[in-house]
Amino acid sequence: MKNISINKSLGIFPKSWSEEHAGRIPGNIPIWVGILSELTEFGIFFVAYFIAKFYYPEVFTQGPQSLHTSLGVTNTIILLTSSYFMAKAMANIRLDNKLKCERYLWLAFFCGCLYLIIKTWEFYWNNLQGFGPSTSEFFTIYYYMTFNHFLHVGWASCAILWVIFRLRCGAYSAKESAGLEALAVYWHMIDLMWILIFPLLYVLR
Amino acid sequence: MKYVGKLEYYLVALIAITLFNTFLGEQFSSTTLVTILIALTVTYKGFMVIDHFMELKGANKNLRFLMRLYFVIFPSLIIVSAFY
Numbered sequence: 001m002k003n004i005s006i007n008k009s010l011g012i013f014p015k016s017w018s019e020e021h022a023g024r025i026p027g028n029i030p031i032w033v034g035i036l037s038e039l040t041e042f043g044i045f046f047v048a049y050f051i052a053k054f055y056y057p058e059v060f061t062q063g064p065q066s067l068h069t070s071l072g073v074t075n076t077i078i079l080l081t082s083s084y085f086m087a088k089a090m091a092n093i094r095l096d097n098k099l100k101c102e103r104y105l106w107l108a109f110f111c112g113c114l115y116l117i118i119k120t121w122e123f124y125w126n127n128l129q130g131f132g133p134s135t136s137e138f139f140t141i142y143y144y145m146t147f148n149h150f151l152h153v154g155w156a157s158c159a160i161l162w163v164i165f166r167l168r169c170g171a172y173s174a175k176e177s178a179g180l181e182a183l184a185v186y187w188h189m190i191d192l193m194w195i196l197i198f199p200l201l202y203v204l205r
Numbered sequence: 206m207k208y209v210g211k212l213e214y215y216l217v218a219l220i221a222i223t224l225f226n227t228f229l230g231e232q233f234s235s236t237t238l239v240t241i242l243i244a245l246t247v248t249y250k251g252f253m254v255i256d257h258f259m260e261l262k263g264a265n266k267n268l269r270f271l272m273r274l275y276f277v278i279f280p281s282l283i284i285v286s287a288f289y
Binding site: 016022025036057 | 265
């Protein structure tokens with residue numbers, strides 16, 4: 001019921017954007033305002049990447065070859081798996097399987113922590129090789145993008161803990177899962193950003 | 206149960222595409238063809254997560270359009286960058 005009032009009462013959007021006309025909004029409107037804002041933020045990162053690549057093409061050819069590609073691949077697989085766990089958590093809350101839902105949330109949280117550990121190790125490895133944010137224009141963009149993404153994964157991982165707490169308090173059920181779904185779509189957004197970041201930094205030469 | 210099976214399929218497909226992209230990047234220099242292939246696979250991966258993990262397929266068409274547009278615009282810039 002709270003979800004319905006949130007998705008109807010924000011009068012800033014035209015009627016054609018309402019759930020009745022355009023379809024169900026996964027989660028709620030406020031999280032989508034957040035998601036679209038963050039997409040804009042990451043969009044700025046990507047534009048900066050393409051502008052820098054235009055002006056320094058050789059640096060952007062050499063740069064990816066200096067990175068620890070296998071750590072990037074590992075992190076990509078971890079985030080994809082975490083998204084899978086998050087989708088499974090949503091599937092289970094819809095069946096009122098709260099225990100299984102919680103289990104999948106913990107698995108997603110574990111993947112988030114694993115990502116953060118591997119990313120930290122990668123930054124440390126870069127440092128050992130003598131690479132830092134001021135090494136070249138590629139590395140400036142690399143740290144700009146990956147450190148911001150790192151922060152987002154950290155915040156969302158903390159949000160998973162909050163959602164697990166709320167689940168244990170009985171706040172979510174098959175009929176009322178908008179808050180959990182809001183976290184789920186935010187987590188998928190973070191995964192989507194890494195799906196774009198990974199080829200730009202690790203694959204394209 | 207059918208729905209549960211599909212999630213596993215999508216995860217395996219996403220991982221396979223990721224490994225394929227990495228193989229392309231490691232084994233070949235980023236020629237125009239390789240860059241276009243990578244851009245298309247990134248778009249496909251994004252669409253898969255948007256439609257089936259975010260569950261926007263069959264949900265709000267405006268949000269689905271915006272999310273998918275994002276994964277058309279930036280992979281298109283990847284293709285444009287091949288001509289730098």
